[in-house]
Amino acid sequence: MKLARRLERLGTETAFSVANAAADWSARGNTVYPFHLGDIDLPMAPHIVEALNKAIADGHTGYCPGPGIPELRAALAEEIGSQRGMTIDPSSVVVTTGGKPVITKFLQAVMNPGEGVLYPNPGFPIYESQIDYFGGQALPYRYVPTDDGFAIDLEHLRSMITDTTTAIIYNDLQNPISAESTQEEREAIAQIAREHDLWVLSDEAYFEIRYEGTSSSIAALPGMAERTVILYTFSKKFAMTGSRLGCAVAPQAIAEVMSTMNTNDESCTNQYVQWAGIAALTGPQDHVHDMLATFQERRDLTCELVNSTPGMQVAVPHSTFYVFPDVTEAMERVGVTELSEFADLALHNTGVSFCTREHFGRLQEWDERKYIRLAYSGIDAEAISKGLGRLKEWIESH
Known part of the structure; x- marks a missing residue:
């Protein structure tokens, strides 16, 4: 029996x-300092949990409209619009099971096989995977290091x-490198x-995970709302990663297509989770401010320890919960040339677990420097201090 050939093009979140x-190293009795996954170790706010349980108790457990319950679509239109200085009609909001389906459904809606889609590299690996899977031409664009972090080249x-390029994926407040666009x-x-008549997917998963400044959306710029799909997720701001709740804000034609795709793929997003989403949007926001304060403390500690380690340096990001330090000289000091070997040695000698640049899109000819990604959303300050302290001592010992 044969499987579909397109599966050969399907990537994953490595x-x-x-x-x-x-997990294997931990199972052997070793301490692991988990900087690898961007999950959140802080709980959902009690009022969100209460709303979830109440919705179940009230019988909101059956099918509901494919694009989402009207109450949540209205709340999302108000929230997303007010945060971005836009007026959004609830009919433009399509509720999804997390943010990831927005990527897949956007590409299915706007990209034909053979057409090109620009995407950030390094960037969230699902962009590249899904462009390839649906037969598109993956067109990676690069970032260059600056004193403040990274900028798009x-x-x-x-x-x-080219003449066959149809869309661009744009991730302002970027995973993995925490890059933030200037207004220019x-x-x-x-x-x-606008010049090339491109559709835009604006991945705004980290729009409200920021410590200084104010976020802005490309969709709010002149002539952009009609060509832009905003990806929104409850995972980050509300620590609802496992709840799988998000949405697309899309031009009407794409919103209708995505609604039909929802019906084909999932029928609908869990109704009781949607009621919890309403509580998250309209209820108290103290937990959000507390979470950001916790993340900022972790960010500052992480950056301080990274920049005090020989051969490692990173600019302090204003947003997300990642840092993307340059470790080129640290690797030379340890005596390795491959990022995978450096990560393996770091885990087995210090317990520090992290992703590398190689986990965020295919390597390109411009990848001369070596980078790793440290996520501090799922590790507390004490563990950050111990883990990165051990990493520093290990590198210093060479």
Whole structure:
């Protein structure tokens, strides 16, 4: 029996392979300091849990409309619109089982086989996987290091566009590198999209996970709402990673297509989780402020320890819960040239588990420096201090 040939093009989120290696090392009786997965070790707020349980008790356990219950779509339209200075009609909101389905359904809606889609590299690996899987041409655009972190190489991005390019995936407040666009960069991306008549997927998963400044959406710029799909998720802001709740805010034609896809794929998103989502949006926000304060403490500690380690350096990001330090000289000091070997040695000598640049899209010819990603959303300050302290001592010993 044969399987479909397209499965050969299907990638995965390879950070989970790192999690398996860390779990195996822990099972052998070793201490692991988990910097590898962007999960959150903080609980959902009590009022969200209460709303979830009440919805179940009240019988909201059956089918519901494919694009989401009207009450949640209205709450999302108000929340997302007010945060971005936009007026959003609830009919443009399509509820999904987390943020990831928005990527898949966006590509199915706008990309034909053979057409090109620009995507960030390094970037969230599911972009590349899904472009390949559905037969598109994956067009990676690069970032360049700056004193403040990373910036999109706009000239390189422009050079990737051909007559068959149909869309660009844009992840402002970026995973894994925590890059944040300046207003000038955001406007330049918008101008490119308008000039070349490109659809835009604006992945805004970390829009509200920030410690300084104010987030802005490319969709709010002139001429962009009609060509942009916003990806929104409850996973980050509300620590609802396992609840699998998100949405797309899309132009009407795409919203209708995505609604039909929902009906084909899942029928609907769990109704009782949607009622919990309403409570998250409209209820007290103290837990959000507390979570951000916790993350900021972890960010500051992580950056301080990284920058005090020989051969490692990173700019302090203003958003997300990742740092993406350059470890080129640290690897030279340890005597390894491959990131996978460096990660393996670090785990077995210090217990520190992390992803590397190789987990976030295919390596490119511009990848001259070596980087790792440290996620601090699922590890407390004490463990950060112990783990990165051990990593520092190990590198210093060489």
